[in-house]
Amino acid sequence: xxxxxxxxxxxxxxxxxxxxxxxxxxxxxxxxxxxxxxxxxxxxxxxxxxxxxxxxxxxxxxxxxxxxxxxxxxxxxxxxxxxxxxxxxxxxxxxxxxxxxxxxxxxxxxxxxxxxxxxxxxxxxxxxxxxxxxxxxxxxxxxxxxxxxxxxxxxxxxxxxxxxxxxxxxxxxxxxxxxxxxxxxxxxxxxxxxxxxxxxxxxxxxxxxxxxxxxxxxxxxxxxxxxxxxxxxxxxxxxxxxxxxxx
Numbered sequence: 001x002x003x004x005x006x007x008x009x010x011x012x013x014x015x016x017x018x019x020x021x022x023x024x025x026x027x028x029x030x031x032x033x034x035x036x037x038x039x040x041x042x043x044x045x046x047x048x049x050x051x052x053x054x055x056x057x058x059x060x061x062x063x064x065x066x067x068x069x070x071x072x073x074x075x076x077x078x079x080x081x082x083x084x085x086x087x088x089x090x091x092x093x094x095x096x097x098x099x100x101x102x103x104x105x106x107x108x109x110x111x112x113x114x115x116x117x118x119x120x121x122x123x124x125x126x127x128x129x130x131x132x133x134x135x136x137x138x139x140x141x142x143x144x145x146x147x148x149x150x151x152x153x154x155x156x157x158x159x160x161x162x163x164x165x166x167x168x169x170x171x172x173x174x175x176x177x178x179x180x181x182x183x184x185x186x187x188x189x190x191x192x193x194x195x196x197x198x199x200x201x202x203x204x205x206x207x208x209x210x211x212x213x214x215x216x217x218x219x220x221x222x223x224x225x226x227x228x229x230x231x232x233x234x235x236x237x238x239x240x241x242x243x244x245x246x247x
Contacts, residue, residue, distance in 0.1 A: 024202035024221055031225030035102040036232070042106025047113040071107045078104070082226060091218045098222055105233065112240060120245040127243075128236040131184075132191050136228075139195030146193045153193055156186045180241025187235035194231055198224040 046053050055067055078101040082094060089097075112121065139146065160183055167175050201220055 024217060025198070027218065027221035028198055028202075028224040028228065031098065031222055032229045032232070035098065035105075035225065035229045038099060038102040039106035039109055039233075042103050043109040043113060046107060046110035050114075053110055053114065071104060075101050075104045075108065079226070079230070082223065086219055086223060091215055091222070094219055094222055098226060101226070102229075109233075112237070112244075115246055116240055116244040117247055120243065121240065124239040124243055125236060127239055128232060131188055132232050132235060135188055135191035136195045139192030140199055142192070142196070146196045149189065149193055150197075153186060153190050156182075157190070160186060176241055180238050183234060183238030184242065187231050187238060190231050191228070191235070194224075194227050198227070 055065070057065060057068055078097055082089075082097055082101070086094065160179060163175070164179055167179065201224065
């Protein structure tokens with residue numbers, strides 16, 4: 001989600017908009033939980049029907065088939081679509097893409113059920129929830145302006161993605177382990193940053209300091225949920241890289 005500068009003041013209208021922020025935050029986390037539920041159900045369904053999962057893999061080598069690569073990279077395309085066309089798309093259309101993204105992410109997550117033990121997945125998921133919860137509270141309550149760390153965190157994410165793609169071909173376990181630690185650090189910090197950013201947007205102001213429409217508020221809540229969902233999933237996957245036990 002784009003970082004935006006919002007103007008605040010001590011007028012009564014600011015207090016009223018602050019109250020609206022709670023409803024906005026509720027919508028953000030509601031959509032995030034919907035995404036997590038859809039992804040989890042999809043991953044579990046595919047794991048229980050492994051004949052379907054095999055369609056995404058090459059039997060001889062164990063690598064991804066064309067369909068598998070589509071399942072991995074299609075969600076990325078949907079994220080760019082949502083971000084680029086947010087203003088043009090209606091809220092129902094945006095929500096539909098968000099739901100499709102969640103399901104496709106579930107397809108990708110089904111692969112990890114084949115790689116890691118159920119116990120290590122459960123432990124890393126609980127750890128991710130705990131870290132995410134603590135950092136979300138910190139991001140919401142802190143008086144420190146975290147926006148100055150945005151460019152550093154975004155650069156870290158881009159670098160992490162590039163090296164991770166390279167490592168898909170190198171297949172280096174040691175590099176993957178290091179990337180896991182770096183990912184945990186980046187996405188832990190990014191959680192607090194994103195929550196504070198969403199809190200500002202939730203005040204109900206646009207770039208010029210005007211109140212925004214309900215339609216735009218719903219769209220921003222959905223994009224906020226997408227941002228937090230992506231951060232949480234990557235935190236979870238980073239923890240698995242470091243602490244996950246392979247089957």
